[in-house]
Amino acid sequence: METISVGLMGYGKAGQAVAQVLGSDPRFDLRWVMRGHHPESPQYVTGSNVPVVGQDQMPLADWLDAHPVQALVDFSNAETVYFYGEELRRRRMMLVSAISAYDPEHLAYLRSLGAQTRVLCSPNITVGINFLIMAAKLLRNIAPFADVEILEQHFREKPEVSGTARKIAESLQVDGDRITSLRLGGIVGHHEVIFGFPYQTVRLIHDSIRREAFGTGAAFALSQLAHAEPGFYTFEDLLMRSVREQLLAVPA
Numbered sequence: 001m002e003t004i005s006v007g008l009m010g011y012g013k014a015g016q017a018v019a020q021v022l023g024s025d026p027r028f029d030l031r032w033v034m035r036g037h038h039p040e041s042p043q044y045v046t047g048s049n050v051p052v053v054g055q056d057q058m059p060l061a062d063w064l065d066a067h068p069v070q071a072l073v074d075f076s077n078a079e080t081v082y083f084y085g086e087e088l089r090r091r092r093m094m095l096v097s098a099i100s101a102y103d104p105e106h107l108a109y110l111r112s113l114g115a116q117t118r119v120l121c122s123p124n125i126t127v128g129i130n131f132l133i134m135a136a137k138l139l140r141n142i143a144p145f146a147d148v149e150i151l152e153q154h155f156r157e158k159p160e161v162s163g164t165a166r167k168i169a170e171s172l173q174v175d176g177d178r179i180t181s182l183r184l185g186g187i188v189g190h191h192e193v194i195f196g197f198p199y200q201t202v203r204l205i206h207d208s209i210r211r212e213a214f215g216t217g218a219a220f221a222l223s224q225l226a227h228a229e230p231g232f233y234t235f236e237d238l239l240m241r242s243v244r245e246q247l248l249a250v251p252a
Contacts, residue, residue, distance in 0.1 A: 003029045004094075004222055007069040009084065010076030011035040011052055014098070014211050018075055019045045021215025027223060031069055036076070055080075060087050070094060071225070073218050078102050085113060092117045092230075096221045098125040098214060100163030114232030118225045122235035123163035125217035129191060130235040132206045133171055134243075136193045139202065140172045147196035148174050153182040154189055164191055 004027065008019055011033050023030045023045055030050050038054025045052060057063065064087055071094035074080060078101045088095055095113065100123035102110070113119050122130065140148070150172075152165040165179045168191065189208035194201060208214075217235070224238040 003027060004071055004226060005029045005031055005069040006071045006073055006222065007031060007067070008033045009072060009074040009080055012075070014214050015075040016046070017211035018073065018215040018218055019050065020047075021212050021219060022073070023048050023050060025219050028219065032067055034063075055083060060084060064091065071096065071222055073097075073222070074099060075214070078106050081106060081109060085109060089113050089116045094118045094222065094225045095120065096125070096218050096225065097121045098123070098218065100124065101160070111232045114230060117230055118228050118233070119231070120221045120225055120233045120235065120238065122217075122221070123167055124189075124191075125221060125235060126206070126208060126213045127217050127220055127239070128213070129164055129206045129208075130217075130239050132191065132193065132204050133168055134236060134239060136168065136204050137171055139195060139204075143195065143197065146202075148172055148178060149194045149196070150174070150179045151182070151192040151194065152179060152190065153184060153187050155187055156183045156185050158183060162189070162191070164189075168193060 006022055006028050008015060008022065008030060011019070015033065019030060019033055022028045032050060033045060033052045035052060035054055038057045039052060043052040044050055060083065072084060072088060074095065074097040078099050081097070094117060097110065097120065102121070107121070110119055110121050124130070150165050150168050152162040154162060161179060161181050166176065169176055169179055188211060191206050193204045221235065221238060224242065225233070
C-alpha cells in the first residue's frame with residue numbers, strides 16, 4: 001500500500017494530537033509540521049524526527065520544493081488558507097481542513113481550489129460527530145414534527161458557539177437559538193441532539209474524549225480523498241460514499 005506524504009498546518013493542542021496519530025499510522029508519511037512562527041530552537045514532534053517549522057522560515061514555494069508532500073492537513077486558523085492556497089492549487093495537493101471559523105469568503109476560496117484538486121472542509125472532523133449529523137438528518141426527515149434542541153459543551157477557554165453545533169442546526173434547518181452552550185473545565189467536546197416526540201424522546205450524543213479523535217478523522221478523510229475526483233467535499237460526502245459502499249457489499 002502506497003503511503004501518502006503529509007504536511008500539517010498548526011501545532012496547538014489539536015495539531016499536536018493530530019501529529020501523533022498521523023505519525024503513527026503506516027498509511028501516512030508525516031514529513032513536517034508548520035506553525036505561525038519559527039521556533040527559537042529546533043523543534044520536533046514528540047517522539048519523532050518530524051520537524052516543526054514556522055511559516056516565516058522561508059517562502060512556502062521554496063519549502064515545498066525542498067520538502068514536497070501530497071496532502072496538507074490544516075488545524076491552524078482561517079487566514080492560513082490564503083498562505084498556502086495558490087501553492088496547493090498549483091501543485092494539486094489534497095487538502096483536509098478542520099477549521100471551524102471560516103467566513104463565506106474563505107469557503108468560496110476553498111471551493112475554487114476544488115476545481116484543480118481535492119478539498120475537504122469540515123468544522124468537526126471526527127468520524128463520530130459526522131455520523132451523528134447524518135443520523136440526525138435522517139430522523140429529522142422521518143419526523144419533521146418533532147421538537148429539536150442542540151446542546152454543546154466545551155472547555156472553559158472556548159469563547160464562541162461551537163461551529164459543529166451551528167452546522168448541526170443548519171443541517172436540521174433549526175434556528176441558532178435552539179443551541180445551548182456550556183463551558184466547563186475538563187471537557188474536550190460534547191454535542192447532543194435531542195428530539196422531543198409525544199410520549200418519548202431521542203438523544204443522539206457524541207463525546208470527544210481525547211483530541212486524538214481529530215487525528216483519526218483526518219486519517220479517514222485523507223484515505224477517502226485519495227480515491228476521489230477533484231472537487232470540494234464535506235465530511236458527510238465522504239462518509240455517505242463509504243456507507244453506500246458498505247450497503248452495496250451486503251448480499252441481497
